[in-house]
Amino acid sequence: MDTLQALKTRRSVRRFQAGQVDAGALDRALEAATYAPTGMGRQAPQLVVVQDAQTLDQLRKMNMEVLGGGKDPYYGAPTIVLALAPEDVNTYVEDASCVLTYLMLALHEEGVASVWVHREREMFASAEGKALLKKWGIPEKYQGVGSLAVGYAEGDYPQAAPRREGYVLKV
Amino acid sequence: MDTLQALKTRRSVRRFQAGQVDAGALDRALEAATYAPTGMGRQAPQLVVVQDAQTLDQLRKMNMEVLGGGKDPYYGAPTIVLALAPEDVNTYVEDASCVLTYLMLALHEEGVASVWVHREREMFASAEGKALLKKWGIPEKYQGVGSLAVGYAEGDYPQAAPRREGYVLKV
Numbered sequence: 001m002d003t004l005q006a007l008k009t010r011r012s013v014r015r016f017q018a019g020q021v022d023a024g025a026l027d028r029a030l031e032a033a034t035y036a037p038t039g040m041g042r043q044a045p046q047l048v049v050v051q052d053a054q055t056l057d058q059l060r061k062m063n064m065e066v067l068g069g070g071k072d073p074y075y076g077a078p079t080i081v082l083a084l085a086p087e088d089v090n091t092y093v094e095d096a097s098c099v100l101t102y103l104m105l106a107l108h109e110e111g112v113a114s115v116w117v118h119r120e121r122e123m124f125a126s127a128e129g130k131a132l133l134k135k136w137g138i139p140e141k142y143q144g145v146g147s148l149a150v151g152y153a154e155g156d157y158p159q160a161a162p163r164r165e166g167y168v169l170k171v
Numbered sequence: 172m173d174t175l176q177a178l179k180t181r182r183s184v185r186r187f188q189a190g191q192v193d194a195g196a197l198d199r200a201l202e203a204a205t206y207a208p209t210g211m212g213r214q215a216p217q218l219v220v221v222q223d224a225q226t227l228d229q230l231r232k233m234n235m236e237v238l239g240g241g242k243d244p245y246y247g248a249p250t251i252v253l254a255l256a257p258e259d260v261n262t263y264v265e266d267a268s269c270v271l272t273y274l275m276l277a278l279h280e281e282g283v284a285s286v287w288v289h290r291e292r293e294m295f296a297s298a299e300g301k302a303l304l305k306k307w308g309i310p311e312k313y314q315g316v317g318s319l320a321v322g323y324a325e326g327d328y329p330q331a332a333p334r335r336e337g338y339v340l341k342v
Contacts, residue, residue: 003280006174007203007273012212030236032178034334036272041183048342054254055342079264091289097268098287101180101207105276109174116208116269118262136342146265163205164214171219171226171307 002046006108013074013090013113016151020051021079021112026150028080029106036102039091045099046142048082056080062129066122073117077149082120084133084142096145104148120144179280182329187322191222192283197250197321200277203246207273210262217313218269219245219253227251233300234279237293248320254289254306255313267316275319284324289313 001009030047038044050056059080063073074080083100086094104114123129124144133142172180209215221227230251234244245251251294254271256263275285294300295315304313 001174003174003177003276004199004203005172007277008206010206012208028175030339031334032175033336035179035181035331037183037275039289041332041334043338045338047339049339050342052342054247093264094268094287094289097265098272101269101272102248104208105174106178108220116210116265118210120232120264136340138340139294160206161212161214163202167205168201168218169307169309171221171223 006105008160010105010108011160012115013153013158014115015154016075016077016113016144016149017154018078019152021148021150021152025112026079029103029110029112032106033099033103036099038098039089042089044092044095045079045085045145046119046138047099047103048084048136050080050082051078062123062126063117065120066119073119074149075115077151079150080147081150082147083145084138085122085145086122086139086141087143088141092143093145098129100146100148107148107150112150114148114150116162117147117149120147172280177276179331181276181279182331183286184324184329185246185286186214186257186325187246187284187320188270188325189249190247190323192321192323196281196283200274200281200283201252204274209266209268210260211268213260215260215263215317216256216267216316217309218274219255219269219307221251221253223248230294233294233297234288235291237290244290245320246286248322250321251320252314253318255291255295255309256316257310257312258314259312263314264316271317271319278319283321285319285321288318288320291318293334
């Protein structure tokens with residue numbers, strides 16, 4: 001689809017089908033996401049794709065601990081893509097946010113739904129998070145910035161709320 | 172163009188033509204940018220479009236003050252779009268980063284080039300920045316998150332550097 005159409009039609013989805021995302025679609029979207037611009041062209045962010053039941057469950061529990069309870073913060077999605085970035089890069093939050101945005105749009109083009117989930121900052125500042133980084137071979141300086149819960153949308157696709165008046169100010 | 176093509180072909184441009192951006196193209200891109208997802212759907216970010224010579228010059232000087240000198244940090248672009256967001260929204264940096272990413276991609280679809288410029292955080296934390304906010308009717312709690320320098324590309328369009336090996340880790 002045309003890019004403006006993609007930007008305007010992509011919505012955050014919080015109900016997912018149980019089935020896993022097509023591997024080719026996910027790979028194409030991940031590759032496109034790596035083309036996001038990053039501060040000084042350093043390509044500093046790190047994407048981590050999680051699909052195994054045990055690690056998905058661990059991430060859910062870690063995120064709920066930050067939340068202090070409640071429901072699954074990843075909405076039962078069959079795939080979670082984490083975005084981490086090294087804290088010694090001064091634009092690390094913006095860079096990883098840009099990569100996540102690229103990824104959500106690329107997934108939308110591929111017919112795959114997603115929702116941005118937060119609290120990875122706290123998750124990967126914890127001892128359990130740091131143990132996961134070590135297990136994955138990622139240096140400790142990498143901070144959690146955010147993630148996408150990824151899967152095929154279940155039920156009706158959400159509609160956009162009206163846009164806020166005055167969102168764009170021309171001075 | 173197709174979204175994946177847009178994501179993979181859009182590059183940061185640092186040389187701009189002197190001519191102003193087509194008003195219709197800019198408006199379509201700005202409107203599309205407001206469809207970016209934001210934390211809790213709050214649409215908290217604020218875009219500010221600057222095109223008058225005096226304010227452009229003021230922003231350049233303010234940014235150079237943060238840098239401590241050097242060349243024009245906005246590369247002589249005829250338009251600067253600032254992204255601000257309220258600090259009492261815990262996802263304000265991520266939200267405004269997402270909106271800027273939407274905007275850069277929408278501009279690319281419209282044939283308009285851009286580069287993400289930083290240091291607005293420091294600029295709008297200063298007395299001069301706060302005075303600008305007041306002049307524009309924006310509450311003081313809004314922080315500068317980033318901006319795009321926007322215009323038509325001058326010279327050859329940049330090519331993508333090779334992507335970093337290991338950017339995507341599957342665990």
